[in-house]
Amino acid sequence: xxxxxxxxxxxxxxxxxxxxxxxxxxxxxxxxxxxxxxxxxxxxxxxxxxxxxxxxxxxxxxxxxxxxxxxxxxxxxxxxxxxxxxxxxxxxxxxxxxxxxxxxxxxxxxxxxxxxxxxxx
Amino acid sequence: xxxxxxxxxxxxxxxxxxxxxxxxxxxxxxxxxxxxxxxxxxxxxxxxxxxxxxxxxxxxxxxxxxxxxxxxxxxxxxxxxxxxxxxxxxxxxxxxxxxxxxxxxxxxxxxxxxxxxxxxxxxxxxxxxxxxxxxxxxxxxxxxxxxxxxxxxxxxxxxxxxxxxxxxxxxxxxxxxxxxxxxxxxxxxxxxxxxxxxxxxxxxxxxxxxxxxxxxxxxxxxxxxxxxxxxxxxxxxxxxxxxxxxxxxxxxxxxxxxxxxxxxxxxxxxxxxxxxxxxxxxxxxxxxxxxxxxxxxxxxxxxxxxxxxxxxxxxxxxxxxxxxxxxxxxxxxxxxxxxxxxxxxxxxxxxxxxxxxxxxxxxxxxxxxxxxxxxxxxxxxxxxxxxxxxxxxxxxxxxxxxxxxxxxxxxxxxxxxxxxxxxxxxxxxxxxxxxxxxxxxxxxxxxxxxxxxxxxxxxxxxxxxxxxxxxxxxxxxxxxxxxxxxxxxxxxxxxxxxxxxxxxxxxxxxxxxxxxxxxxxxxxxxxxxxxxxxxxxxxxxxxxxxxxxxxxxxxxxxxxxxxxxxxxxxxxxxxxxxxxxxxxxxxxxxxxxxxxxxxxxxxxxxxxxxxxxxxxxxxxxxxxxxxxxxxxxxxxxxxxxxx
Ligand SMILES: Cc1ncc(C[n+]2csc(CCOP(=O)(O)OP(=O)(O)O)c2C)c(N)n1
Ligand SMILES: [Mg+2]
Numbered sequence: 001x002x003x004x005x006x007x008x009x010x011x012x013x014x015x016x017x018x019x020x021x022x023x024x025x026x027x028x029x030x031x032x033x034x035x036x037x038x039x040x041x042x043x044x045x046x047x048x049x050x051x052x053x054x055x056x057x058x059x060x061x062x063x064x065x066x067x068x069x070x071x072x073x074x075x076x077x078x079x080x081x082x083x084x085x086x087x088x089x090x091x092x093x094x095x096x097x098x099x100x101x102x103x104x105x106x107x108x109x110x111x112x113x114x115x116x117x118x119x120x121x
Numbered sequence: 122x123x124x125x126x127x128x129x130x131x132x133x134x135x136x137x138x139x140x141x142x143x144x145x146x147x148x149x150x151x152x153x154x155x156x157x158x159x160x161x162x163x164x165x166x167x168x169x170x171x172x173x174x175x176x177x178x179x180x181x182x183x184x185x186x187x188x189x190x191x192x193x194x195x196x197x198x199x200x201x202x203x204x205x206x207x208x209x210x211x212x213x214x215x216x217x218x219x220x221x222x223x224x225x226x227x228x229x230x231x232x233x234x235x236x237x238x239x240x241x242x243x244x245x246x247x248x249x250x251x252x253x254x255x256x257x258x259x260x261x262x263x264x265x266x267x268x269x270x271x272x273x274x275x276x277x278x279x280x281x282x283x284x285x286x287x288x289x290x291x292x293x294x295x296x297x298x299x300x301x302x303x304x305x306x307x308x309x310x311x312x313x314x315x316x317x318x319x320x321x322x323x324x325x326x327x328x329x330x331x332x333x334x335x336x337x338x339x340x341x342x343x344x345x346x347x348x349x350x351x352x353x354x355x356x357x358x359x360x361x362x363x364x365x366x367x368x369x370x371x372x373x374x375x376x377x378x379x380x381x382x383x384x385x386x387x388x389x390x391x392x393x394x395x396x397x398x399x400x401x402x403x404x405x406x407x408x409x410x411x412x413x414x415x416x417x418x419x420x421x422x423x424x425x426x427x428x429x430x431x432x433x434x435x436x437x438x439x440x441x442x443x444x445x446x447x448x449x450x451x452x453x454x455x456x457x458x459x460x461x462x463x464x465x466x467x468x469x470x471x472x473x474x475x476x477x478x479x480x481x482x483x484x485x486x487x488x489x490x491x492x493x494x495x496x497x498x499x500x501x502x503x504x505x506x507x508x509x510x511x512x513x514x515x516x517x518x519x520x521x522x523x524x525x526x527x528x529x530x531x532x533x534x535x536x537x538x539x540x541x542x543x544x545x546x547x548x549x550x551x552x553x554x555x556x557x558x559x560x561x562x563x564x565x566x567x568x569x570x571x572x573x574x575x576x577x578x579x580x581x582x583x584x585x586x587x588x589x590x591x592x593x594x595x596x597x598x599x600x601x602x603x604x605x606x607x608x609x610x611x612x613x614x615x616x617x618x619x620x621x622x623x624x625x626x627x628x629x630x631x632x633x634x635x636x637x638x639x640x641x642x643x644x645x646x647x648x649x650x651x652x653x654x655x656x657x658x659x660x661x662x663x664x665x666x667x668x669x670x671x672x673x674x675x676x677x678x679x680x681x682x683x684x685x686x687x688x689x690x691x692x693x694x695x696x697x698x699x700x701x702x703x704x705x706x707x708x709x710x711x712x713x714x715x716x717x718x719x720x721x722x723x724x725x726x727x728x729x730x731x732x733x734x735x736x737x738x739x740x741x742x743x744x745x746x747x748x749x750x751x752x753x754x755x756x757x758x759x760x761x762x763x764x
Contacts, residue, residue, distance in 0.1 A: 040702060041701060042687075042691045042701045042702075042704060044762075044763070045684070045687055045688055045691060045763050046688055046691075046763070046764070048568070048569060048576065048762050048763070048764075049569065049572060049574070049762050050568055050569025050572045050576065050762070051568065051569070052565070052568035052569040052572075052576050052578065052762070053565060053568070054577075054762075054763055054764035055600075055602060055603060055764045056685075056688045056764075057474070059603070060764075062565055062568055064568050064569075080475075080692070080695060080696075081473075082471075082473045082474065082475070083473070083474045083688075083692060084692070085691045085692040085694070085695030085696070085701065086695050086696060087695050087701075088695070088698045090698065091695070091698065091699070091700050091701070109568055110564050110565075110567050110568055111567040111568075111570055112567070113560070113563035113564050113566070113567050116567060116570065116582075118579075118582040118583065118585075118586050119563045119566055119567065119582055119608070120563070121585060121586060121589055
């Protein structure tokens with residue numbers, strides 16, 4: 001766990017929240033708009049179009065099927081930990097972030113690696 | 122030689138022609154003209170042996186010579202076992218060039234024709250890391266060296282011996298008007314002196330012989346690095362006045378320094394007693410022996426190894442390889458042995474590229490750090506490639522690879538049965554963590570498996586599938602994507618050839634070609650992962666590869682951008698509260714898209730692409746591999762997702 005994630009976890013716990021609570025409190029985003037924003041805001045340049053992750057000076061994590069609640073995603077987007085850009089609200093609204101979240105949740109994500117011969121050589 | 126002998130295009134040429142028209146070809150020089158009686162009947166000239174001419178003293182402006190300084194220079198280079206001379210041709214070294222092609226018959230050294238001086242030097246860098254010895258390159262001392270300089274800087278940062286020579290015209294009265302003046306300098310090496318280990322401008326052939334051997338010795342002594350010799354054109358071109366007095370000194374390689382035995386014993390004690398020792402290394406494996414030595418040390422200790430990848434230090438699938446768990450193992454370490462590390466500080470601290478640029482130690486405050494390497498033996502001031510000062514508890518000066526056997530022996534002596542079983546338990550845990558990391562890598566690679574643009578993971582899995590049954594060698598990985606080390610079985614010293622060193626883009630294409638040239642002799646299949654941006658710095662490399670039949674597969678990671686910079690630009694725009702939407706300006710390589718396959722074909726290289734559908738990639742790579750196995754270069758342009 002890196003420093004930002006640690007601080008984020010503590011902050012979220014103090015709020016007394018849990019993943020389930022957030023998922024319920026936040027209206028489901030629009031995945032179609034989320035995909036558009038994900039491309040326009042350039043998330044894909046580091047995290048990949050399929051949310052597969054990528055590499056800057058160190059890895060940019062995979063985001064497909066993210067387990068982060070939308071508030072945590074927002075916290076990452078606003079804080080831009082380490083090398084990640086920190087997006088201000090005037091450039092990327094809370095709604096857009098929620099839509100990105102819906103898009104990331106809608107991505108197929110991982111496949112079983114054992115079914116892909118090229119990954120077992 | 123006369124004042125005009127260097128240039129027959131001006132006044133010298135006019136005088137020369139006047140001589141011919143007035144007196145005929147048998148008697149060209151003014152001295153001869155004066156001595157030869159005019160023929161009585163010009164229509165009946167019979168070319169008889171002219172005793173008067175043959176017994177005359179040497180003419181003041183002779184036309185021919187029977188020996189040349191360049192020939193002697195070739196003799197010297199031959200004693201150094203230099204196989205290749207990479208160059209972009211230039212008149213300031215036409216003397217040596219002519220000696221190589223006609224006196225040496227273009228063998229040892231054989232000339233490699235390069236379309237840019239940066240290519241010539243970078244080829245030498247890639248070649249030396251595979252072959253364990255330098256090739257030579259030569260260029261114009263001014264403009265050529267300016268082109269060569271960045272590649273020399275890369276070699277300097279990468280601690281690689283490259284043997285650079287330049288042509289210069291030292292004496293002012295020997296320079297022709299015009300170009301020879303702008304191509305001469307009183308101290309041409311000044312341009313690069315901050316990043317060469319040693320340079321000289323010999324004033325005589327004997328001086329050349331000694332400096333050429335010294336330069337080789339200096340370049341090959343760890344910490345290795347580039348050297349430079351400035352060769353006076355007169356010295357290269359003119360007759361040798363005293364060949365029998367010239368002596369070529371013999372070359373003896375300097376034995377790499379081994380760390381002090383007392384200090385190594387102290388290190389052995391600390392490592393043997395540690396709960397969680399960690400070995401971290403960067404430019405360690407200098408020869409094929411390096412990897413085996415590190416494996417032996419790691420297996421003796423059953424400890425974690427973090428390979429920063431400057432050389433092929435440690436097998437990627439060795440159970441003790443914890444490279445992709447660096448933060449975790451460094452965080453748990455009580456003793457860290459850093460071997461031939463360039464940036465130790467960066468490896469044990471985290472850094473955030475933010476408004477306040479902060480670093481944070483990722484190692485425990487009471488962890489002990491031991492350094493072992495030749496880095497402490499030699500530094501220069503101006504260029505900051507030495508990185509931030511890293512504190513150590515024990516600093517051992519010595520070549521890492523040469524010092525490892527003694528260290529391992531000392532540790533073996535300290536390990537009793539009790540420690541041994543503790544070590545084994547530690548090793549087992551690390552092996553499990555290693556396996557989990559590999560499973561994680563495979564799972565990560567499945568995301569976007571069928572996507573177009575093709576993911577870099579899919580691309581690397583497809584490459585591996587085509588090469589894994591060959592004796593392959595990954596000679597370059599432009600921006601150093603992690604997938605080969607995460608997915609491939611890199612188990613031999615030549616499986617990987619390190620990085621540029623100076624992060625000077627334009628390295629990958631030519632350095633890969635140089636490494637492939639070295640691999641050719643060993644019958645290996647060379648493959649390189651080539652950035653599109655990097656390729657466009659020196660695309661002429663492809664022609665050199667075709668011309669010299671260098672078997673290499675270029676797999677173009679074509680993200681149509683200098684993508685690294687695109688990511689920085691987005692972070693910068695966001696920091697300033699502005700839209701990231703303009704970030705592509707000045708950074709993407711689109712509109713028009715470059716058709717790299719057509720570019721490569723134009724250089725005479727087999728090429729396929731652009732490939733956008735992952736289904737088509739495997740078959741294209743297979744066809745390209747077949748071309749490479751026939752001994753020729755090939756390029757496959759793969760349109761990828763950014764990284
Ligand atoms: C000589 C030089 N110029 C510019 C840079 C800055 N730079 C660093 S990475 C990079 C992009 C390289 O492009 P490419 O090879 O296509 O790799 P990508 O980042 O797209 O993966 C550039 C321009 C550099 N390091 N060296
Ligand atoms: Mg690119």
